Amino acid sequence: MKKQVLIYSKMKRLLIIGLLGLMTTVFYSCDTPAANEESAAHNEEHGDHDEEASGEVRITREQADVLDLQLGRVEEKSLAKNIKVNGYLDLYPQDKAAVTTFIGGNLVDIYVKEGDKVKKGQVLARLEHPDYVQLQQELQEGVSQLGYLKSEYERKEKLYKEDISSGREYQKAKAEYFAMQARVKALKAKLKLLNLQVDKILAGELYNTVPVIAPIDGYIGEVLVSIGDFAEPGTTMFLITNNDKTHVDFKVYEKDIYKVRQGQKAYFTIANRPGELIEARIEKIGRTFEDDPKAIHVHAAITGPVKAGLLPGLYVEGRIVEAEKPARVLPEEAIVKDGEGSFIFILDEDESSENEMVFKPVMVTTGIEDAGFVEVAFAEPLPEEARVVIRGAYMLSSELIKGELEHDD
Structure with missing residues (x-):
C-alpha cells in the first residue's frame, strides 16, 4: 500500500x-x-x-x-555498448543504371512506367532512325564483298608464290580483304550494341526499329522521355535501381573509426518503420576521409528479414555493436x-x-x-x-x- x-x-x-x-x-x-x-x-x-x-x-x-x-x-532484444551512427540507405554503382543509346533515334514505343519491376534484357522501349537500317544494309553488302575479296586475296597469294603475279597486286588484294574483314566485324559489333540479331540480318532480315534493353534487374526509378522524343547519343532515357540490393551507408566519425571492423553487427531504424530495429552487418569500410565533418563511410549489408519498403535515400539512425547483451x-x-x-x-x-x-x-x-x-x-x-x-x-x-x-x- x-x-x-x-x-x-x-x-x-x-x-x-x-x-x-x-x-x-x-x-x-x-x-x-x-x-x-x-x-x-x-x-x-x-x-x-x-x-x-x-x-x-x-x-x-x-x-x-x-x-x-x-x-x-x-x-x-540485444542492447549493447555501441557506436551511434547515422547515414542513408544506398546502392552500389553496379546496382543502378542509366539507360542510354550510343546512336540517336526517335522514341516510337515505351513499354514501362515508373515503379515497374524489370528483368535484365527486358525491352523498355523502341527507337527508330534511318541510320539503323543503313548499318544493317552496310553489313549485308560488306559480307557479300568479303567473300569476293577473300577469293581474290587467296588467288593473288597463290600467283605471287608461283612468281606469276607481282607483289604489288598481292599486297593490294591482301589489304582490301583484311580492311573489309575489319569493317564487317565493326558493323556486327555496332548492331549487337543496338541489341539486334546479327544472324537474322545476315540471313536477309532488316529491322526498322531497335529495342532499348534493361541492363540490370530492378525497378524503373524514372522515365525521362516521351514517345516522339529524339534520344541523343548518351542521353539518359530510363533510370533503374535494384532495390533488392539496398545496403546501409553509415557515416562513422574520426573518434570511433578504430572501433569498427568487418563482420560487426549493426542495427538501424528508419522513419517509415518507427520502433522497428533492422539488423545489418559491416562488410566494407571506407579508406577516405570526408573533411566536413571528419568521417568515413562504412557500408553494411542488411541481414534482417525486412526488405520491402527499404528505399535508397532514406535517412537512418543506427548503432554499430561493440558488445551486446539480451534485455x-x-x-x-x-x-x-x-x-x-x-x-x-x-x-x-x-x-x-x-x-x-x-x-x-x-x-x-x-x-x-x-x-x-x-x-x-x-x-x-x-x-x-x-x-x-x-x-x-x-x-x-x-x-x-x-x-x-x-x-x-
Whole structure:
C-alpha cells in the first residue's frame, strides 16, 4: 500500500496544464449519451470500487481510437555498448543504371512506367532512325564483298608464290580483304550494341526499329522521355535501381573509426518503420576521409528479414555493436518519466469490457537506452501476456492526474 501511495504522489507532480486542456477537449467531444449513461450506471453500482481504484485510467474504446493508443508487449532484444551512427540507405554503382543509346533515334514505343519491376534484357522501349537500317544494309553488302575479296586475296597469294603475279597486286588484294574483314566485324559489333540479331540480318532480315534493353534487374526509378522524343547519343532515357540490393551507408566519425571492423553487427531504424530495429552487418569500410565533418563511410549489408519498403535515400539512425547483451525492452515512447522515477501503463484485461478500457500504472526501473528502445526491469514480475501502452502513454498520464485532482477536490 505504501508503494501505491508513492506512485500516486509522484504522478500528481506531472501537472501539464496545456495537455490537460487538450485531454479535456478530446474526452468531452468523444463522450456519447450512451457512454455517459453506462458510466453513471457503473458508478452507481461500483461506487466503493472506484474509491479503491483511484490509480486507474478508464476510457472508452472510441476515446482510445481518438488518442491513437497503441498496445504492445515487453520484448527481448540485444542492447549493447555501441557506436551511434547515422547515414542513408544506398546502392552500389553496379546496382543502378542509366539507360542510354550510343546512336540517336526517335522514341516510337515505351513499354514501362515508373515503379515497374524489370528483368535484365527486358525491352523498355523502341527507337527508330534511318541510320539503323543503313548499318544493317552496310553489313549485308560488306559480307557479300568479303567473300569476293577473300577469293581474290587467296588467288593473288597463290600467283605471287608461283612468281606469276607481282607483289604489288598481292599486297593490294591482301589489304582490301583484311580492311573489309575489319569493317564487317565493326558493323556486327555496332548492331549487337543496338541489341539486334546479327544472324537474322545476315540471313536477309532488316529491322526498322531497335529495342532499348534493361541492363540490370530492378525497378524503373524514372522515365525521362516521351514517345516522339529524339534520344541523343548518351542521353539518359530510363533510370533503374535494384532495390533488392539496398545496403546501409553509415557515416562513422574520426573518434570511433578504430572501433569498427568487418563482420560487426549493426542495427538501424528508419522513419517509415518507427520502433522497428533492422539488423545489418559491416562488410566494407571506407579508406577516405570526408573533411566536413571528419568521417568515413562504412557500408553494411542488411541481414534482417525486412526488405520491402527499404528505399535508397532514406535517412537512418543506427548503432554499430561493440558488445551486446539480451534485455527486456520497451519503446522510449512507452516510458513516462516522473522526476527520478518512471512508469508504464498496462491494460487491465479483467476490468476492461467491450466498451471500456482500464489501464493501470506500473513503476519500472530503466537501464540502457539504445536505438529508440529502453531496457526495463520491474519490482514484481510482469505477466508475459501483459499488454503495454507503447504509444500515447503521456496522454493517459495526464488523464490520470486530472482524475487524481478531481478526486482530491
